[in-house]
Amino acid sequence: VTVSMPAAVGAAQEWRRLDRRSIWVAPLRPLAGLLFTGLVIVTFRGWDRVGLVEPLIGVAVAIGLFAVSAWYQATTRYRVTDTHVELHGGLVVRKHRSVARDRLRSVDVTVDVVHRVAGIAVVVIGTGRQGGEADDELKLDSVSAAEAVRLRAMLLARGPRADAAVPAAPAAPATGAPLAAFDASWVRLAPLSLLGLVAVGLVLAGAGQLLRSLGDDVWRSGPVRSAFDWVVHTPLLVTVGGGIVALVVLNAVLSTVLYVLLYGGFVLDRTDDATLALSYGLLTRRSVTIEERRIRGVRIDEPLLLRIGGGAKARIVAAGLGARKDGQGKEKQDSDMLLPTAPVAVVHRVTAAVLRTRTSPATAPLRRHPAAALRVLLVQGVPAALVPSVVLGVLAAFGLVPSWIWLLLLVLPVLATVSAWMEYRNLGHARVEEFLVSRAGAAVRNTVVVRCDGVIAWRFRRTVFQRRSRLLSATAAVAAGKGEPTIRYAAQDDVLRVARDAVPGLLAPFLEEEPAVQT
Amino acid sequence: MWLVLLVCGIAVVAVADVAVSAPVRYRRHRWEATDQAVYVRDGVFVEDWRVAPLSRVQTVDTHRGPLQQWLGLSTVTVTTASTAGALKIKGLDQDDAAELVERLTAATEATPGDAT
Numbered sequence: 013v014t015v016s017m018p019a020a021v022g023a024a025q026e027w028r029r030l031d032r033r034s035i036w037v038a039p040l041r042p043l044a045g046l047l048f049t050g051l052v053i054v055t056f057r058g059w060d061r062v063g064l065v066e067p068l069i070g071v072a073v074a075i076g077l078f079a080v081s082a083w084y085q086a087t088t089r090y091r092v093t094d095t096h097v098e099l100h101g102g103l104v105v106r107k108h109r110s111v112a113r114d115r116l117r118s119v120d121v122t123v124d125v126v127h128r129v130a131g132i133a134v135v136v137i138g139t140g141r142q143g144g145e146a147d148d149e150l151k152l153d154s155v156s157a158a159e160a161v162r163l164r165a166m167l168l169a170r171g172p173r174a175d176a177a178v179p180a181a182p183a184a185p186a187t188g189a190p191l192a193a194f195d196a197s198w199v200r201l202a203p204l205s206l207l208g209l210v211a212v213g214l215v216l217a218g219a220g221q222l223l224r225s226l227g228d229d230v231w232r233s234g235p236v237r238s239a240f241d242w243v244v245h246t247p248l249l250v251t252v253g254g255g256i257v258a259l260v261v262l263n264a265v266l267s268t269v270l271y272v273l274l275y276g277g278f279v280l281d282r283t284d285d286a287t288l289a290l291s292y293g294l295l296t297r298r299s300v301t302i303e304e305r306r307i308r309g310v311r312i313d314e315p316l317l318l319r320i321g322g323g324a325k326a327r328i329v330a331a332g333l334g335a336r337k338d339g340q341g342k343e344k345q346d347s348d349m350l351l352p353t354a355p356v357a358v359v360h361r362v363t364a365a366v367l368r369t370r371t372s373p374a375t376a377p378l379r380r381h382p383a384a385a386l387r388v389l390l391v392q393g394v395p396a397a398l399v400p401s402v403v404l405g406v407l408a409a410f411g412l413v414p415s416w417i418w419l420l421l422l423v424l425p426v427l428a429t430v431s432a433w434m435e436y437r438n439l440g441h442a443r444v445e446e447f448l449v450s451r452a453g454a455a456v457r458n459t460v461v462v463r464c465d466g467v468i469a470w471r472f473r474r475t476v477f478q479r480r481s482r483l484l485s486a487t488a489a490v491a492a493g494k495g496e497p498t499i500r501y502a503a504q505d506d507v508l509r510v511a512r513d514a515v516p517g518l519l520a521p522f523l524e525e526e527p528a529v530q531t
Numbered sequence: 532m533w534l535v536l537l538v539c540g541i542a543v544v545a546v547a548d549v550a551v552s553a554p555v556r557y558r559r560h561r562w563e564a565t566d567q568a569v570y571v572r573d574g575v576f577v578e579d580w581r582v583a584p585l586s587r588v589q590t591v592d593t594h595r596g597p598l599q600q601w602l603g604l605s606t607v608t609v610t611t612a613s614t615a616g617a618l619k620i621k622g623l624d625q626d627d628a629a630e631l632v633e634r635l636t637a638a639t640e641a642t643p644g645d646a647t
Contacts, residue, residue: 468611469583469618476576489583489613496613518584522563522570 027089033130034154035085039077099150115139117306119164120347124296133160164301168287192362194278201323201353208266275352300347306330308490309462310363316455324359326350373447374459378440384481385501389432397428441499448514450497460497464514466490562620569609571618581618585638587611
C-alpha cells in the first residue's frame with residue numbers, strides 16, 4: 013500500500029507519529045529482565061567466571077533493542093479520519109490496517125510506572141472481531157498522555173462528527189458520583205482470593221526455569237543445603253503443617269498487597285451517558301473505555317472462599333473485550349473487568365446500574381434444575397475420580413506400592429461428589445424482564461446476565477442418557493468472545509420455553525417437530 | 532502373525548464402523564432453512580441442535596473436498612458473530628447447496644448493520 017502524506021487536509025486527517033519518548037521506554041522492560049537474569053546467574057556462578065564476552069553481548073543486545081525501537085517509532089504512523097482509524101508501519105513487513113470507526117468497541121489506555129515518569133501511554137483500540145487474536149486490535153505503543161486522552165475522547169464520541177473540535181482535555185465529568193469507587197473496606201476481602209498463590213506459582217515457575225539453566229551449581233550452594241538439612245531433620249507433620257500455614261499466610265499477605273496495587277483507586281463512571289469508563293491500578297494505571305451500546309450483559313463470579321466472605325467479582329459481556337494475550341504473548345489483559353473483588357451488595361448495585369435496571373437481575377430467584385441433573389453430574393465426575401484409587405489399589409494388592417497411597421486417594425471421589433453436589437446446588441436459570449440469567453459452576457459460582465436481544469443464536473445439547481431424563485443444555489450465543497450463558501442440564505420443557513420466549517419467532521417454527529416438547 | 536491379526540481386527544472394526552455409524556449419522560443429521568432462521572441438528576451420542584436467525588448471519592461458506600466433488604456434494608457453514616454459533620450442514624447436494632447459499636446470502640445482505 014502506498015501512502016501519500018497529504019500536507020494540508022485538516023488537523024483530524026493528518027498522519028501522526030508515536031511519541032519520541034517511547035524509543036527510550038519500550039526497550040527498558042526487556043533490558044531489565046536481561047539485567048536481572050544476568051545478575052542472578054553471576055551471583056550463583058561467582059564473579060570470577062565472568063569474562064569480557066558476556067558484558068559485550070549484553071551491550072550489543074541493548075544497542076540492538078534501542079535501534080529496533082527507534083526504527084519502529086520512525087516507521088509507525090496513525091491517523092483518525094472521519095470514518096476510519098488507520099495504522100501504518102511495521103519493522104520488516106509494512107502493514108497498513110484501517111478500521112471503520114463504527115466498529116470500535118473499546119479504548120484501553122495503560123500507563124505503567126516507567127511510562128508515567130516519561131509521560132506517555134499505551135493505547136489499545138479494540139474492534140470486537142472474533143478470531144485472529146492479535147490482529148483484531150490496533151495498538152499504539154506509545155503516545156503522549158495528552159494524546160491518549162484526546163484519542164479516547166475522540167474515538168468513542170458519537171453523533172455529529174466534529175472530531176477536530178474535541179478538546180485535548182478529558183471529557184467533562186458526569187454529574188453526580190461515580191457508579192463505583194474503590195473503598196478501603198473492599199481490601200478486607202482480598203485475603204480470600206488466590207491472587208497471591210498465583211503470583212507465588214508464577215515466581216516459582218520462573219525460578220525453576222532459571223535453576224534449570226544454571227545446572228547443579230545451585231544445589232551445592234550454602235543456603236539450599238541448610239534448608240534441605242532442616243527439612244530432613246524435622247518431623248514430617250511439622251514441615252507439612254508449617255508449609256501449609258506459611259502458604260496461607262503468604263497468600264493472604266501477597267493477595268492483599270497485589271489487590272491494592274492492581275485495583276487501588278478503582279473508579280467506574282458513566283462519562284456521557286453512552287460510554288463506561290473504568291480506571292484502576294496504583295503502579296500501572298489502566299483506563300478502559302467501553303461503548304455501552306456494545307454491552308450485552310454482566311457476568312458475576314463468586315469463588316467459594318469469596319462467597320463465604322460475602323464478596324464477588326464482575327465482568328462485562330461485550331464484543332471486543334476479554335482476556336487476551338499481549339503483544340509478547342505473555343501478559344493477559346482483562347479488559348472485560350467491571351469490578352474487582354468487592355462486597356456482593358456493591359456488585360449487584362453496579363450490575364443494576366450498568367444494565368439500567370432497578371434491581372440486579374442476578375438477585376432474582378432462579379428456577380432450579382431437576383434432580384436428574386445431579387445424577388448426570390455425579391456420573392460425569394465420580395467414576396473418573398475413582399480410577400487412581402482403583403489402579404493403585406490393584407498395584408498395592410500385588411505389593412508394588414504401599415497401600416496407604418490408594419487409601420489417601422479415596423479423597424478424590426469424595427471431593428468429586430461434593431463438587432457435583434455444589435454444582436447442582438448452583439445450577440439455575442431465569443428470565444427476568446428482558447434479561448436471561450443463568451447460573452452454574454461448582455467451586456466458582458458464575459451468574460451470567462445477558463440482554464435477550466443480544467442473543468444471536470441458540471445451541472442445544474444433550475447426550476443419549478439425558479434424553480430419558482428429559483434434560484437439555486442450552487447455550488445462548490452472544491456476540492462476545494467469552495461468557496456466553498449456558499443453561500446446563502435444565503429440564504427440557506423449561507429451557508425450551510425460556511429460549512422460545514427470549515428470542516421471539518426464532519424457535520417457534522422448529523419446536524413443533526420436536527417430539528419431546530408435546531406437553 | 533500378531534501384526535496380521537491386529538490389522539485384520541482394525542479392518543473388521545473399521546468396516547463395522549462405516550456400516551453402522553455412517554447411516555446412523557446420516558439419519559441424525561438434519562437441517563432446515565426458513566425465511567427467518569437456519570436450523571441444524573447433528574450428533575449421535577451427544578445430540579446438538581443449533582438455530583440462528585438469518586438476520587444475525589455473518590458469513591456463508593461452501594466447502595467441497597475432493598471426495599465431495601466426486602460425489603457432487605458440498606458442506607455449507609453458516610457463521611454468526613459468536614464463537615459458539617457456527618452451523619455446519621454436511622453432505623448437501625451441490626445444486627441444493629448453491630441455492631441455499633444464494634438464499635442465505637440474499638437474506639444476510641438484506642439486514643443492515645454488522646449482525647451483532
